[in-house]
Amino acid sequence: MQPLNNRKLKILLIVEQCNPDWSSVPLEGFNYFKEIYQIADVTVVTHARNQPNLENKGYNVVYISESSAIKQYYKSVASVAMKGRVNWPLYHLLSYPVYAEFDHRVYQAFKQQVLQGEYDIVHAITPMMPRYPYKIIKACQKSNTPFLLGPVNGGIPFPEGFKETAKKESASLNFLRALGRYLIPGYVETYKKASHILAGSTYTFNLLQKLFAIPDDRISLLYENGIENDFLMEVERYQISDRPINLLFVGRLVPYKCADVVIEAIGQLKSSLQNRIKLSIVGDGSEKENLEKMVQDLHLGSQVNFAGWIPQQETVNYYRQADVFCFPSIREFGGAVVIEAMACGLPCIVVDYGGIGEYVTEEAGFKIEPRSREYLVKQVKEKIKILVEDQQLRTQMSVNSVERAKEFVWSNKALKMHEVYESVLESSNTVSDSSNESNKLTSKEFHTA
Missing domain, CATH: 3.40.50.2000 (Glycogen Phosphorylase B;)
Incomplete structure (x- = not known):
């Protein structure tokens, strides 16, 4: 040789x-x-x-x-x-x-x-x-x-x-x-x-x-x-006050991904905040029917949209139309969707357990300790409230998310x-x-x- x-x-x-x-x-x-x-x-x-x-x-x-x-x-x-x-x-x-x-x-x-x-x-x-x-x-x-x-x-x-x-x-x-x-x-x-x-x-x-x-x-x-280099985007997320804040969940609809936690957290917000929110759930799985029933029972039909399964190359469109990424999965190893969300400038709300807790820094989002389901719902609700109401924080975390994603x-x-x-x-x-x-x-x- x-x-x-x-x-x-x-x-x-x-x-x-x-x-x-x-x-x-x-x-x-x-x-x-x-x-x-x-x-x-x-x-x-x-x-x-x-x-x-x-x-x-x-x-x-x-x-x-x-x-x-x-x-x-x-x-x-x-x-x-x-x-x-x-x-x-x-x-x-x-x-x-x-x-x-x-x-x-x-x-x-x-x-x-x-x-x-x-x-x-x-x-x-x-x-x-x-x-x-x-x-x-x-x-x-x-x-x-x-x-x-x-x-x-x-x-x-x-x-x-x-x-x-x-x-x-x-x-x-x-x-x-x-x-x-x-x-x-x-x-x-x-x-x-x-x-x-x-x-x-x-x-x-x-x-x-x-x-x-x-x-x-x-x-x-x-x-x-x-992350692919072309997934990254430079963002300026200064919001128009009367525009809804778009929340996003991307993942299989199975129990441990905890899409139900996001829905319940929104359901516990005051109606004035609920009316400022739109949640898109991208994905499919065994829990979809239960999640749809939860949305109906909580009267969140006008706030929550089920997009279904989307081809990998098309999910970027959902990331780039969103403002906040909510992904409280309690047992995540890889969590590529979190890196994709950060690359598109989304502040992330995640569980501080497994791989995703290491991806998201305190400057790029919120990490929640998985003490119990009740605690997780409460904390997701609080973090959503903070990000909906604090435009300046949302914008700064957006910039920090992109910078963090560049490392990947x-x-x-x-x-x-x-x-x-x-x-x-x-x-x-x-x-x-x-x-x-x-x-x-x-x-x-x-x-x-």
Whole structure:
């Protein structure tokens, strides 16, 4: 290989979920890949399900197909775990064989290349939830090729004051996640032997260090989500006094996202303030019917609009027509919608728990401790009232939100990732040189004796 300072780093990116036309983790995986591709010599390996959305884009992509047996198995998993309200703990447990086949086929396809030292770095990006191992680490260990993992995120429990919500989300089965750490072959080895782990939130950072005794020099914090540069907008939100203040909620309509908290908070405001507010709820899910009934019971039909599911690329129109973003989700890891809202200059009202509590600063919005549902409703009501009545504060927070969002631009995150690559390689080379020197001394001592 050429010296590193004369060429781009050669990276093998394992991005099982990588799709520019989907949302959540697949879109995040694609955005990481797309930006790293600009600054390194990248080969990406992903699942064949992503091929229709990636081919003909000029990227160097290797697609891993699945067997007919796994295809049939996955249909059975979906019918069991995704019927009605999705049982996520059960879904993740039953889905492991689907991932395991992908992981094994990646190992078979790239084992020899890694053993021959063809890559400077092997980096596994998705799945981002810390639930599965990576078999390719075995080849990395033998060839002294650094293996990076992450940003991994998740593992956070429901707040103590929301046991009823946790019950609705089948949280009683979350023990399966902890059980899987020790039953899934290679899981513990992946975390103990990875050259470096990127944690997507402070909670996950602390959790992984505690579980696997990872030293500080092998783990760092890199927030999971990012934002496209063209999503950012410079704003001047000086309001016309007689114009309604537009509140916005964007997310799946499921219990833990707490759209009901926003509706109830508005319902508790004085009618004079209610009449100054319009709330748009963008999203769909199992709670939609209950939320619509709540709006009807609280006589908020003229204040609340259900926009339904909106394609990812069109949600920006809702952000840019809004004034305040209300997203009191009580168990959020990534929370990309919060960064999107900040990028469009929206002061944010969020729960100070998990990832979103780290995105929003005190200058860019309000963070509420999740003590109980009643407390959360009361606090959301108070924060809405403050932002509706205080135009100057709303404007200043709007400006601060945009500035904060700039830190999450995908291209900037890729540069930070590249800095990690270089640091890990430097450490790896130092260890390798020390090992070689030690071997020479041992050899010399042996011959002298």
